[in-house]
Each structure stands twice: as structure tokens, then as C-alpha cells.
Amino acid sequence: MSTQGAGAAAAPTPKYTKKDFESDQDVRWCPGCGDYAILSAVQKSMPDLGIPRENIVFISGIGCSSRFPYYMNTYGFHTIHGRAPAIATGLRVARPDLKVFVVTGDGDGLSIGGNHMLHVLRRNVNLTILLFNNRIYGLTKGQYSPTSELGKVTKSTPMGSADRPVNPLAYALGCGATFVARTVDRNIQHMEEMLKRAAAHRGTGFIEILQNCNVYNDLAWNVIYDKTSKLAYELRLEHGKPLVYGPPDARKAVIMDGVTPKVADVKDVPESALWIHDEKNVNAAKILADLFAPNFPVPIGVLEAIEAPIYEEVMLEQEQRAISDRGAGSIAKLLVSGDTWKIG
Amino acid sequence: MSETAAPVGAAKARRELQRAVIRFAGDSGDGMQLTGEQFTTESAWAGNDIATLPNFPAEIRAPAGTLFGVSSFQLQFGSQRVYTPGDRLDCLVAMNPAALKVHLRDLKPGGLLIVNTAAFEKRNLDKAGYAQNPLDDPALAERYRLHKVDMTGLTHKAIADLKLDTKEKDRTKNFFALGLVSWIYTRPLEPTLEWIGKKFTKSADIAEANTRVLKAGHAFGETAEFFEEAYTVEPAEMAPGLYRAMTGNRALAWGLLAAAERSKVPLVYGAYPITPASSVLEELAMHKRFRIRTIQAEDEIAAVTAAIGASFGGAIGITCSSGPGIALKGEGIGLAVTAELPLVILNIQRAGPSTGMPTKTEQADLMQALYGRNSESPVVVLAPATPGDCFYVAYEAVRIAAKYMVPVIVLSDGFLANGSEPWLIPDPATLPPIDIQFRTEPEGFFAYLRDPATLSRPWVRPGTPGLEHRIGGIEKQDVTGNISYDPDNHDHMVRTRAEKVRRVAQEIPPTSINGPATGDLLVVGWGGTYGSITAAVERAQAAGKSVASVHLRHLNPLPPDLGHILREYRKVLVPEINSGQLVRVLRAEYLVDAVGFNRVRGLPLASEEILEDINQLLGSKA
Numbered sequence: 001m002s003t004q005g006a007g008a009a010a011a012p013t014p015k016y017t018k019k020d021f022e023s024d025q026d027v028r029w030c031p032g033c034g035d036y037a038i039l040s041a042v043q044k045s046m047p048d049l050g051i052p053r054e055n056i057v058f059i060s061g062i063g064c065s066s067r068f069p070y071y072m073n074t075y076g077f078h079t080i081h082g083r084a085p086a087i088a089t090g091l092r093v094a095r096p097d098l099k100v101f102v103v104t105g106d107g108d109g110l111s112i113g114g115n116h117m118l119h120v121l122r123r124n125v126n127l128t129i130l131l132f133n134n135r136i137y138g139l140t141k142g143q144y145s146p147t148s149e150l151g152k153v154t155k156s157t158p159m160g161s162a163d164r165p166v167n168p169l170a171y172a173l174g175c176g177a178t179f180v181a182r183t184v185d186r187n188i189q190h191m192e193e194m195l196k197r198a199a200a201h202r203g204t205g206f207i208e209i210l211q212n213c214n215v216y217n218d219l220a221w222n223v224i225y226d227k228t229s230k231l232a233y234e235l236r237l238e239h240g241k242p243l244v245y246g247p248p249d250a251r252k253a254v255i256m257d258g259v260t261p262k263v264a265d266v267k268d269v270p271e272s273a274l275w276i277h278d279e280k281n282v283n284a285a286k287i288l289a290d291l292f293a294p295n296f297p298v299p300i301g302v303l304e305a306i307e308a309p310i311y312e313e314v315m316l317e318q319e320q321r322a323i324s325d326r327g328a329g330s331i332a333k334l335l336v337s338g339d340t341w342k343i344g
Numbered sequence: 345m346s347e348t349a350a351p352v353g354a355a356k357a358r359r360e361l362q363r364a365v366i367r368f369a370g371d372s373g374d375g376m377q378l379t380g381e382q383f384t385t386e387s388a389w390a391g392n393d394i395a396t397l398p399n400f401p402a403e404i405r406a407p408a409g410t411l412f413g414v415s416s417f418q419l420q421f422g423s424q425r426v427y428t429p430g431d432r433l434d435c436l437v438a439m440n441p442a443a444l445k446v447h448l449r450d451l452k453p454g455g456l457l458i459v460n461t462a463a464f465e466k467r468n469l470d471k472a473g474y475a476q477n478p479l480d481d482p483a484l485a486e487r488y489r490l491h492k493v494d495m496t497g498l499t500h501k502a503i504a505d506l507k508l509d510t511k512e513k514d515r516t517k518n519f520f521a522l523g524l525v526s527w528i529y530t531r532p533l534e535p536t537l538e539w540i541g542k543k544f545t546k547s548a549d550i551a552e553a554n555t556r557v558l559k560a561g562h563a564f565g566e567t568a569e570f571f572e573e574a575y576t577v578e579p580a581e582m583a584p585g586l587y588r589a590m591t592g593n594r595a596l597a598w599g600l601l602a603a604a605e606r607s608k609v610p611l612v613y614g615a616y617p618i619t620p621a622s623s624v625l626e627e628l629a630m631h632k633r634f635r636i637r638t639i640q641a642e643d644e645i646a647a648v649t650a651a652i653g654a655s656f657g658g659a660i661g662i663t664c665s666s667g668p669g670i671a672l673k674g675e676g677i678g679l680a681v682t683a684e685l686p687l688v689i690l691n692i693q694r695a696g697p698s699t700g701m702p703t704k705t706e707q708a709d710l711m712q713a714l715y716g717r718n719s720e721s722p723v724v725v726l727a728p729a730t731p732g733d734c735f736y737v738a739y740e741a742v743r744i745a746a747k748y749m750v751p752v753i754v755l756s757d758g759f760l761a762n763g764s765e766p767w768l769i770p771d772p773a774t775l776p777p778i779d780i781q782f783r784t785e786p787e788g789f790f791a792y793l794r795d796p797a798t799l800s801r802p803w804v805r806p807g808t809p810g811l812e813h814r815i816g817g818i819e820k821q822d823v824t825g826n827i828s829y830d831p832d833n834h835d836h837m838v839r840t841r842a843e844k845v846r847r848v849a850q851e852i853p854p855t856s857i858n859g860p861a862t863g864d865l866l867v868v869g870w871g872g873t874y875g876s877i878t879a880a881v882e883r884a885q886a887a888g889k890s891v892a893s894v895h896l897r898h899l900n901p902l903p904p905d906l907g908h909i910l911r912e913y914r915k916v917l918v919p920e921i922n923s924g925q926l927v928r929v930l931r932a933e934y935l936v937d938a939v940g941f942n943r944v945r946g947l948p949l950a951s952e953e954i955l956e957d958i959n960q961l962l963g964s965k966a
């Protein structure tokens with residue numbers, strides 16, 4: 001049985017276009033919402049996955065972001081708040097032949113569903129998670145979220161929030177995630193690239209998508225939307241390439257000073273001291289996850305991609321072993337096994 | 345009276361009994377569960393009908409000698425149908441003062457009381473709160489047939505030459521008790537000897553010690569003068585066939601395995617450990633060969649939602665817990681209701697609220713099962729009556745869930761879960777078919793197109809070309825499945841989901857009535873109280889009372905003939921281990937003046953007390 005997600009069907013996968021993945025439902029996000037761009041990028045990248053449409057399933061929780069499955073012409077299940085990772089785990093265990101995507105929000109995935117997020121990542125279930133991070137509760141009309149910055153003034157926190165935000169990338173890495181990436185709703189091409197990489201990953205592929213909620217938290221990610229600031233702060237991660245960023249006339253490098261990252265002018269850093277990005281280096285990824293403007297750049301791209309045992313594969317392997325060692329189960333035999341006695 | 349055995353020549357006289365109720369009680373470390381289980385096996389070999397009641401502390405390693413650290417195992421065995429583990433004891437074995445203190449009140453006056461004198465020393469007496477040694481009180485020997493046996497000392501003597509340390513030797517004394525009581529009640533030792541042989545293959549010394557101590561206990565009964573009588577209990581007349589001992593939780597697990605095999609659909613079981621439900625997960629995890637996939641989830645919510653995800657994928661999703669965990673699953677169950685996916689939820693009820701008494705039984709989650717979710721959220725509710733019945737109910741739950749695309753809650757309880765009975769092994773071929781048809785035809789497909797007979801919607805396995813569709817928790821238009829906020833559609837869907845559950849009544853066979861079809865009193869029960877109620881009702885019938893009983897397996901929907909049956913009796917009594925839940929349902933549903941009999945002690949109902957209530961109700965009939 002294939003556990004990779006590609007269809008076991010003998011027929012060749014049809015040549016799809018983006019249109020094949022658009023459902024007949026009217027999209028109901030607010031005009032200008034970043035979710036539209038994400039939807040478009042996902043639909044565009046689907047044909048390149050080479051997976052028959054019927055073998056693709058989108059599972060979501062609750063939130064604006066979680067409306068996503070309705071708009072995809074694949075199988076889809078819009079479930080309950082925070083539980084999509086658990087539902088997707090059950091689905092993968094039942095159906096390891098399917099390609100499963102989880103769509104969640106910062107509230108859905110990191111607040112009410114934070115525990116499931118931890119466990120799906122540590123189990124390394126073979127699926128792809130798209131976490132739309134708009135740093136706000138969109139659907140419930142604008143309360144602060146677990147990724148909102150400390151002191152965030154919202155309807156539920158008129159004097160500013162009192163709790164420090166969680167960093168989705170650092171959280172995912174701390175949970176033992178095997179693939180962690182970040183992308184931005186305003187960069188369709190990069191989103192597509194990340195989606196394809198995450199989807200091809202064996203195990204849980206986790207992508208944080210910085211998303212704009214133009215109604216309740218407009219420009220929360222302006223640091224990488226605004227042209228000049230983007231140029232100043234966006235750090236494109238590329239495996240095997242040094243961590244350098246910034247405008248051509250003021251290139252900067254992130255380097256390690258002992259065990260502390262720091263920013264230096266590229267011209268002052270000898271080539272041997274440059275930090276070369278290595279997706280296999282989990283410790284390095286954990287440092288990268290914490291970098292952010294204004295003191296550091298904003299890393300975009302794949303922070304980490306490693307291999308680890310996959311939960312449902314181990315489970316199926318045990319099942320196969322049990323069957324090959326002792327034969328398939330038979331209830332008739334089981335019922336009369338062990339101590340029995342005859343009457344009459 | 346001397347404690348040393350004086351050999352006597354002739355075998356002693358044996359008196360025939362119809363039934364006996366025995367309880368082994370001791371410290372949690374004294375091996376009382378094992379002793380009781382082995383005695384049960386021996387009695388099964390002897391051909392008796394049996395019912396058991398294990399009772400152990402919630403603490404894993406309760407401090408030795410304390411009252412709350414007492415563990416016990418009770419069984420009733422007989423030459424006639426045995427419905428319950430018995431109310432009052434014919435024989436109590438107390439391995440220490442705490443066990444005596446906790447359990448003595450259940451021993452019948454004149455009952456057989458066997459104590460291990462070695463344990464009645466200062467420290468243990470203090471811990472049990474005895475200022476004086478109760479064995480020295482002459483009243484004890486007057487009230488009961490007291491036998492003081494130095495089990496620890498005799499055990500050590502029997503194995504003095506074996507190279508085991510004192511602790512290891514001490515630990516075998518439960519086999520002395522087992523041997524002795526086996527002698528008193530003429531039980532065959534073979535099954536226990538066989539069991540020892542199989543169990544202790546790693547340590548020949550321990551196997552030898554247990555064997556010798558068992559035999560020593562047996563020989564002690566034979567030779568000690570003070571056992572003035574011994575008993576036999578003839579084989580019961582039971583339906584011919586092959587039997588095995590069955591506990592409720594194992595029966596649930598095996599019922600699921602049978603359903604998986606028959607339906608040819610894989611089973612995904614999500615659970616989070618909780619007493620007394622965990623053993624179902626553990627049992628299923630041993631049977632991977634049946635393609636049952638068990639997920640030990642991170643919590644109860646993940647357990648139920650993983651099961652729902654599996655059902656969405658075309659497997660049968662099952663989850664299992666006890667009250668507190670079922671409470672957490674509520675939102676998930678609601679999703680399965682509206683997504684109209686099959687789901688089986690096993691609730692092994694325990695005493696609550698909150699943590700309550702985890703190892704004690706109760707049946708107070710009926711209202712939770714019927715109504716314990718937000719909004720109009722009807723589900724099918726079934727309840728097994730005996731440990732062995734759990735097999736059939738689990739199987740039936742899967743069959744109904746798949747046929748009607750609906751969640752089914754099974755209400756078992758701690759008493760059924762751990763209790764065991766001799767179980768006539770069924771031929772799996774005689775079980776009703778579970779015929780699952782996944783929709784594959786795209787032509788004319790809609791996600792909520794309904795089968796006219798069952799109202800169930802089509803079940804589609806993702807991976808089926810041309811049937812790509814989306815479902816979810818938002819209200820949808822009937823037939824198309826598209827999101828809909830239309831008021832009339834919502835009203836229609838609420839009614840349709842309820843009607844679908846009501847249609848399950850088609851599956852319910854005519855209600856069987858134990859007793860006359862019309863009369864003075866009908867006793868209505870459900871779940872694990874079957875034995876207590878039946879025993880009480882049959883005694884009332886034997887005394888010439890006009891009483892019948894009905895035991896409900898289907899709690900939602902209720903059997904279609906129930907309303908009619910209820911009206912055939914002048915009075916209706918509903919015994920439950922809760923403060924009156926089914927009785928409310930019956931009163932609301934049928935406008936009958938049913939009255940409750942309610943005890944919520946964490947224990948099975950005493951049939952003695954039900955009988956008193958029956959007599960009282962009938963006495964006041966004029």
C-alpha cells in the first residue's frame with residue numbers, strides 16, 4: 001500500500017489545470033482578505049503535485065481560514081474548532097493512500113487546537129499543515145489571538161493584551177516537526193514553491209503563512225509587505241546558501257557570535273564566517289525561528305526538513321508483521337481460543 | 345481450638361448447595377483478584393453458572409493494611425441460573441484486619457468466616473482501626489462460623505526448603521486460601537495447576553511454591569478437624585455448547601473485531617486511557633491481525649475526532665471512554681451527528697460526577713447519552729445487560745451506525761466491564777450481516793441524498809473519482825449538502841436527523857417479557873442491572889406475585905411495543921443505579937406513573953432490596 005499519497009490507481013493522473021481545483025461554491029471571505037491569494041496559490045500548485053484529484057482531502061477546523069475546503073474541488077471536511085489535526089490523523093490511519101492537507105488558523109491551530117498540533121507534529125503523520133497566521137481571531141470579529149503581540153488592543157483587550165505571543169515556527173520545531181517553513185500571502189510564487197515542497201515531504205509538513213486580515217488586523221505583517229521594509233528585512237532561506245539579506249547597497253549577514261545570532265554588514269564578514277543555511281540542522285532552525293524584525297531579518301522559506309519515522313507507517317508495518325507472523329485474524333478462532341469448556 | 349492440622353482418616357461429608365456466594369478480601373498486594381479469577385475458572389470447570397464482582401481500590405499501590413487499600417473479589421456460583429454476584433455472603437475470606445473490617449457486614453449470620461490469623465498483629469490492627477483484636481471477641485465466633493487459620497505460617501512451612509526470600513514466600517499465601525476454599529466447595533484444582541504451569545514458566549521455584557501452597561491449602565481443609573462440613577454445588581443446567589468465561593470489556597472488544605471481520609471495513613479505534621475503559625483499548629491493541637488500528641490519542645477530543653476522521657475515510661470510527669471523557673467528546677459527537685457519519689462511542693460508566701469513584705460502577709450517564717450535547721443532537725443509545733451481552737451490543741452498534749450513518753452510544757458500566765460470566769460461544773456466521781455499500785456512482789450523486797427506508801445519506805470513500813465533495817459542521821441543505829442558513833431547511837434537517845434515529849426502531853425485535861403479559865407490576869430495567877432485577881423478579885414470581893420484567897437494550901429509540909406493554913400492568917417500577925433517569929424518560933414518553941428504585945452506591949443493586957420494593961409496591965395495591 002502506498003503511504004505517500006500518490007494514487008494507487010493504475011490510470012495515469014490526468015493533466016489538471018488550476019480550474020479543476022475550483023469548486024462551485026461562492027467564496028465568502030471579505031474582499032481584500034489574504035485568504036484569496038492563498039486559495040489561488042494552492043489551486044495553482046495542485047496540478048503539479050501529480051496526484052489524482054479524488055485522492056486529495058482538505059481538512060479544516062473553524063475560522064475564516066477554515067472555510068478553505070469548501071472552495072477546493074477535492075474531498076473536504078470542515079470540522080470543529082481546533083481538531084483538524086486529530087481528524088486528519090484518524091483519516092491517515094484509515095486511509096494512508098490519501099494526500100491530506102490541514103488548513104488552520106492561529107487561533108484554531110495554536111489556541112484551542114494547540115495540543116493536537118503538538119501531537120500531530122511529534123507523531124510526524126504524513127500530511128501537510130497550512131497555518132494561516134493573521135495574528136487575530138477573524139471569524140469571531142477581531143479578538144486578539146495567541147500570536148498577537150503583547151499589548152495588542154482589540155475588542156476583548158481594550159487596554160492591551162497581557163500575554164506574550166507564541167511563535168508558530170518555534171512551537172512547531174519544539175514539538176519535533178520534521179518540516180517547517182514560512183511563506184507570505186503576498187508572494188504567490190513563493191507560496192507555491194513552499195506548498196509543493198511541504199506536500200512532497202514525507203511526514204508532517206508545517207507551513208506558517210503570514211496572512212493579512214484587512215478587516216480586523218490590517219497590515220499586521222507590513223514589515224514584509226511594504227516595499228522598502230521588505231527589501232530591508234526579508235531573508236530568503238535557501239539550502240546551502242549563506243544567510244544574507246538587505247538592499248544591494250547594504251547587504252547584511254546573520255552570523256553566530258558564540259551561541260548568539262547577530263547581524264553584521266556582509267562586507268565585514270569573512271566568507272568562512274558566514275552562516276550557511278542547512279535544512280537538516282534542527283538546532284540552527286530553532287535559532288532561525290526566533291529571528292524577527294526590527295533587530296533581525298524575517299526568515300522566509302524552509303527552516304528545516306528532516307526525516308523521521310511516520311506514525312501511520314509504523315502502525316501499518318506492525319499490522320503487516322502481525323499478519324505475516326500469525327496470519328490474518330479470524331473471529332471464529334479467537335472465540336474458541338484459550339480456556340473453554342463444553343456443556344451437554 | 346488447635347490450629348495445627350490433626351489428620352483424620354475418612355473423607356468428610358459433603359452437603360449439596362444450590363448456590364453459594366463467596367468473597368475473597370485482602371490487601372491490594374494479597375492477590376485477591378487472581379484468587380477470585382482462579383476460583384471462578386474452577387467453578388466454570390465444575391459446570392456451574394457464575395457471576396463475578398471484582399472490587400479494587402483506585403490507588404495503584406494503596407498503603408498496605410489500610411481500609412482503603414482493601415481489594416476483593418466476589419462471585420456467586422450455582423446449579424441454577426445465577427443472575428448476580430449475590431447480595432449477602434455465605435463465605436468471607438479475610439486476609440487481614442482491614443479486609444475483615446470493610447467486608448464483615450456483608451456476611452450472613454452463621455456464614456463461614458475464614459481469616460488469616462498471621463495478619464492480625466498490632467500494626468495491621470492499628471491501621472484497620474481496631475483497638476482490640478476482633479478475633480478475640482467471643483461474639484464473632486458466636487455470630488459466624490469462624491475459622492482462624494495461620495495461612496502465612498502454613499504457607500511458609502509448605503515451602504521452607506525453596507530458595508525464595510520471605511517476601512516471595514509470603515506472596516504465595518493467596519494460593520493457600522484458594523486451595524482451602526476449593527476444598528470446602530469441592531472445586532477441581534486442575535485448572536489452577538495448569539494455569540500456574542503456564543504462567544510461571546520463567547521461574548520454576550515460584551511455580552513450585554504456588555503449586556505446593558495450593559495443595560497445602562487443599563490438604564489443610566481435608567485434614568483440619570474444625571471444618572465440620574464441606575459442600576458441593578452440582579453443575580447448572582445450561583444450554584449445551586462450548587463456553588468460555590467472558591468479561592464485559594473483552595466482549596466489547598471482540599464484538600468490534602467480529603464487526604470488522606464481517607463488514608470487511610477496517611476499524612479505527614481512538615481512545616485515551618481511563619478507568620474502567622482502558623482494557624478495551626488494551627485488548628484491541630493485541631489484535632492487529634484483525635486490521636483494527638488503535639490510536640492512543642492525546643486526549644478524549646482527539647480520540648473521538650480521529651475516529652470521525654477515519655469514518656470520513658470509509659473506516660468504522662470507534663471511541664471509548666468513561667463519563668468524564670464522554671463529556672469531552674460531546675462536540676465531536678455533534679459533528680458526527682450533522683456530518684451523518686457512522687461512529688460508535690462506548691461509555692463504560694463509573695461513579696461520578698467529576699472523578700467520582702473511578703473503580704466503582706454506576707448508570708447515571710443515560711441523560712448524558714440522550715441529551716448531553718448542544719442543540720438537537722439525537723443519537724442511538726444501546727446498553728448491554730450482561731458481560732457476555734457486550735459482544736452482541738458492540739456488534740449491533742457498528743451495524744446500526746453504518747446502516748444509518750449515525751453515532752451510536754453504548755452504555756456499559758464498571759460492573760459489566762470487569763465482571764465475568766460463563767458465556768456460550770456463538771457461531772459468528774449466525775450474526776446478522778453488516779452490509780456496507782460505498783457509493784461509487786457519480787451520476788445523480790448528492791452528499792445528502794437519502795435512502796428512503798433509513799434516511800441515511802450515501803457513504804463515499806475519498807479516492808472515488810467523480811464524487812469529490814465537501815461536508816462539515818455548518819448546517820447544510822438537505823440533498824445537496826450545500827451550506828444553508830435557510831430557516832425552514834434547518835427545521836427540516838433537525839426533524840430529519842431525529843427521524844433517522846427514530847427509524848432505527850425498525851431494527852428492534854419484539855420486547856421479551858419475563859413473566860405474565862399482563863399483571864400487577866412490571867419492572868423495567870436497562871444495562872448492567874439485568875441480573876439483580878431478574879433475580880428479584882423471579883423470586884417474587886416464585887412467591888406467587890403477579891410480576892414481570894422487561895430489560896431494555898434499546899434506549900434510543902425505545903422499542904416500538906414498549907408503550908403498549910407498559911399499559912398492561914397496574915404499576916411500573918424502574919430500578920436504576922442513578923437518581924431516576926430512565927424512569928423520567930418513560931414518564932415523559934408514555935405518560936405512565938412509573939416509580940423509581942434508586943441506589944447510587946457505586947455497587948450493583950441488591951436484588952434483596954429490589955424484592956422488598958416489589959413487595960411493598962404490591963402490598964399497597966389495595
Ligand SMILES: Cc1ncc(C[n+]2csc(CCOP(=O)(O)OP(=O)(O)O)c2C)c(N)n1
Pocket residue numbers: 062063064065066081104105106107108109132134136137138139140145
Ligand atoms: C468550541 C468553539 N469555541 C469557540 C468558537 C468560536 N470561534 C470560531 S473561529 C474562532 C477563532 C478563529 O481564529 P483563527 O483560528 O485565527 O481563524 P481566522 O478566523 O483568524 O482565520 C473562534 C474563537 C467555536 N467555533 N467553537
Ligand code: SF4
Pocket residue numbers: 028029030032033034035064065134138139212213214215216
Ligand atoms: S475577517 Fe479577516 S480573515 Fe476573516 S475573511 Fe475577513 S479579512 Fe479575512
Ligand SMILES: [Mg+2]
Pocket residue numbers: 063105106107132133134135136137138145
Ligand atoms: Mg486568525
